[in-house]
Amino acid sequence: MPTLPLEASSSHVLAIDIGGTKLAAGIVSGAGVLLDSARTPTHAAEGPDRVLDRLLDLCRTLLRRSSVPVQRVGVGCGGPLDTVRGLILNPPNLPGWLEFPLVARLQQALDLPVSLDNDANAAALAEFHFGAGRGTRHMVYLTISTGIGSGLILNGELYRGKRGNAGELGHLQVRVDGRACNCGGRGCLEAYASGTNIARRARELAAQHPASLLARSVPDLEAITAQTVLQALQAQDEVAVQLWDETLDLLAAGVASTVNAFDPERIVIGGGITNFGDLLFVPLRERVAARAMPALWSGVELCRAELAADVGILGAAAVALRERQGLPV
Numbered sequence: 068m069p070t071l072p073l074e075a076s077s078s079h080v081l082a083i084d085i086g087g088t089k090l091a092a093g094i095v096s097g098a099g100v101l102l103d104s105a106r107t108p109t110h111a112a113e114g115p116d117r118v119l120d121r122l123l124d125l126c127r128t129l130l131r132r133s134s135v136p137v138q139r140v141g142v143g144c145g146g147p148l149d150t151v152r153g154l155i156l157n158p159p160n161l162p163g164w165l166e167f168p169l170v171a172r173l174q175q176a177l178d179l180p181v182s183l184d185n186d187a188n189a190a191a192l193a194e195f196h197f198g199a200g201r202g203t204r205h206m207v208y209l210t211i212s213t214g215i216g217s218g219l220i221l222n223g224e225l226y227r228g229k230r231g232n233a234g235e236l237g238h239l240q241v242r243v244d245g246r247a248c249n250c251g252g253r254g255c256l257e258a259y260a261s262g263t264n265i266a267r268r269a270r271e272l273a274a275q276h277p278a279s280l281l282a283r284s285v286p287d288l289e290a291i292t293a294q295t296v297l298q299a300l301q302a303q304d305e306v307a308v309q310l311w312d313e314t315l316d317l318l319a320a321g322v323a324s325t326v327n328a329f330d331p332e333r334i335v336i337g338g339g340i341t342n343f344g345d346l347l348f349v350p351l352r353e354r355v356a357a358r359a360m361p362a363l364w365s366g367v368e369l370c371r372a373e374l375a376a377d378v379g380i381l382g383a384a385a386v387a388l389r390e391r392q393g394l395p396v
């Protein structure tokens with residue numbers, strides 16, 4: 068059965084992507100075509116009212132120059148948030164947004180209905196409708212960058228859980244009593260495999276192996292990033308190989324558990340980690356195959372996300388378009 072037919076719609080929406088470093092907005096058609104876009108720095112330290120003013124300037128500029136009528140606004144924003152009440156609860160990258168009534172404020176200022184979701188769920192919907200998830204009904208989206216975000220599309224619907232926070236696959240516990248995680252738990256996938264934590268683990272290993280290429284390729288160990296790890300890995304540095312081997316095992320454990328739990332057709336992986344290319348996807352498929360239940364892994368595609376830089380705006384658009392068409396959001 069094909070993806071739900073947003074393509075058939077002639078709606079246009081204003082899509083807003085609120086990040087800790089930049090605000091982006093765009094006019095998007097029902098087929099997921101980005102007709103116009105604009106962005107500006109968030110300056111998050113200035114607090115929600117000033118950020119909202121700048122965001123509204125961006126939106127009004129786009130609406131003024133749009134040649135098509137816009138029926139709805141969609142917003143993707145880092146969580147935690149309350150999608151039922153339209154509140155931003157207290158995201159770590161947006162200081163001062165404590166129970167901030169974003170939906171009500173935008174509705175009042177723009178005089179349009181507003182739909183809100185967290186950025187990972189929005190990105191999952193974007194890949195589902197317009198990207199690498201097209202044609203599926205059961206899709207898992209995993210984005211691995213600074214942190215790990217994810218979204219579950221089950222039976223054609225975004226699975227939200229009781230308050231809208233379901234699908235935190237970055238916090239699957241892949242190692243009992245393992246490394247401490249930002250969420251307060253231990254042994255979470257994110258505590259090992261996010262870009263930030265790959266770099267952190269690399270620094271620790273480099274300190275133990277000062278003669279390694281990983282250690283010698285930077286002026287000081289604090290300069291090590293996930294990109295440094297990739298370069299050392301490409302040069303077959305033993306320490307980088309060991310680090311990546313452990314990372315792949317833990318990622319495979321998380322993905323295999325997800326496959327066993329949800330029986331998806333496709334796993335779509337996005338974010339900076341996809342820069343590892345075949346060094347990621349080829350061994351990850353093999354290791355998931357070795358760990359997942361064969362009947363559930365059979366036929367599952369593990370592939371790269373397609374939407375790249377515009378995924379935030381297209382995700383916010385998908386949230387609005389689904390709501391406009393009365394699809395479950």
Ligand SMILES: [Zn+2]
Pocket residue numbers: 237238248249250251252253255257258
């Ligand atoms: Zn965690």
